[in-house]
Amino acid sequence: MSDLLRLATAGDVDDGKSTLVGRLLYDTKSVLADQLDAVTADSALSTPDLALLVDGLRSEREQGITIDVAYRYFATPRRSFVLADTPGHVQYTRNTVTGASTAQLAILLVDARKGIRGQTRRHAAVLALLGVRHLVLAVNKIDLVGYDESTFTVMAKQFAAHAAGLGYPRDAVTAIPISALRGDNVVDRGGRTSWYTGPTLLEHLESVHTAPDPDQTPLRFPVQYVIRPRSAGCPDYRGYAGQVAAGVVRCGDEVAVLPSGLRTTVAGIDTPDGRLVEAPAGQSVTLLLEHDLDVSRGDMITAADAPPALTDEFDATLCWLGDRPLRRGTRLLVKHGTRTIPAIAQELLVRLDEQALSLCGQPGELVLNDIGLVRLRTAEHVPIDDYDTSRATGSFIVIDPADGSTLAAGLVGADLPIQ
Template structure:
């Protein structure tokens, strides 16, 4: 059975992300005949002589009409070596929030640049976001290489400039693969191109099929956010009390010692896992990504929003912590702002105690004690919550170190937050 790679695309508007994704789908024969027919008809209506492969991804009517990506488009495809979940993210500055969403679970990101433009402001912004989110593998696709005459010098200049920038963000020199591609024509996307005899590296698909993938965090300490308490109270199950949710990290087994957090009892309430239920029957163990119902040996006061964790490696429980925020709202963030913090299945009121620093993703520098954070800015803040939260450091656990900040007035998402994470490159 092939393994799975979660990847995302990023880059500036018109760099060809949707066309590249369409090319991958088309050349790997992952497009149904009726989909291709619909795209061909739409392309003819636009006056094109060949199918516009970007239409395989831009599914919203507004996207097709404007020729841009607005929302995150998820696509699934597979080869004989690996399965893929791909998030095609928008390139416009005002949709940076969608890039954060698409890249938040990615194991690899493809960052596109236009060979005619090179590394630009949005390239650097997206690279900073990818570094902030801890995406472990990064590929630079120098697209539209055909429009610069397949010039090796142009490619090398762009690749070297970006490698130096990525190194400052925490991607060591030599760790970023740069590939000269033409998504429109297909150069070096799936098949090697005769137009770039000077390029000896893998095609984009070859790299995607062979890059080492970090496994799901099965070996990490158990983290199980309780989503729902199941108490049927029927004649058949008069005393049944189960806690439903998805294993966020680690592995849970029958007989494991676990701790329920947060709790009025210092260190939490400790018990053992008595049973693991699913709609298909009982399990002896469940791993990260599985949705199950846990039954505990003791009748504890457990509610939605609580976290069931490994007793020998629990997270810290705190009501004040430092975090990095990617600010996604039009209105700026100021010290003293009252917000909601949603961590796992728990949502609590909070106050922004301080805006400690702002990261300049262009100059890769830090501004101490700024007035606040504006749309698309990244900064370090101190949050104080009304109730304690069981938090991991994001560097240790992407799933349980992440949270979102919500407007307590209208429920809109204001920021993506990463607990305890230093600013990129610092």
């Protein structure tokens, strides 16, 4: 087994996320000697502060908190890992959305002394909304409650009930008592939790089943750039550069170009290293088409027999990240793929109360960190998929037309995580 697992950490501030990540890196021997020396020199303690392996920004080191998403890569003989360490502060929920957007598993940390709190429930709701399939509840600082079994058991039961309300099956949620500072049950098993018979965190990460489902998603290729060389050697060359967002593109495939709907055939797939016969999702390529069509940046090349919906009105779940509230009639910009289109919030349908796991119909507004279902109307027709069908083409961001700031992360047609 040598596959890749994408994971993210989440939880409230000061619950020990960065220390946990540092512990994973340190105990799996994924830290270079010069990095460890630098962290040891910066640490106020006699032993290295492992959180500094992750908290790289100067402001983070001064404040002792994480305010940005830090990505770390490590590997064991059984699996490779890409880990996103996300912030805990409420005002940085947008960073949590970013870090968890591609994760297959999330580690939710809680302080054993404080229990399950509002931010824990909020993060769990966001993770459920983003389709993160596996959750680990890491009850951290178990050493500070004397390795008490009952404390862990109560928190594990509380979180399991909350996760079930968000639609997680029982086998998708695992609770582990840990001490990130001392290393108990992170990589090595702690002898002070003899009552715990489950896996260590690393054992679980190495063994959790995350085999991707068969890729049934049709081709989606947002055009990033049109290549028209001016050299005399290739006067007729016209290529369409971008990244395959979903599906697989092959030479000879019949495709449609949206929004025009014109059809043609893929004549070639170019890369800097030469021509390909096919390219999977995630690969950046330049497509050559059989016919000379009017294709520009922002258009989408799709499978001809399974194009996305082309619409100027759709319902989407928004995780509101802006400081000013969203109200009916608010004018916005929607960035979907490589297109940015003016839009308006036509109606606010439902707001999620992630603490009580209930829905509030017809809310007057969405404020910072609210999650709600909104009907949007765009100035142009947009080719979209449901988020459940394709993460890449079923998601978008909402931008403030006044200053260009990000206001929301949007998921097309996503069901709110309430069972």
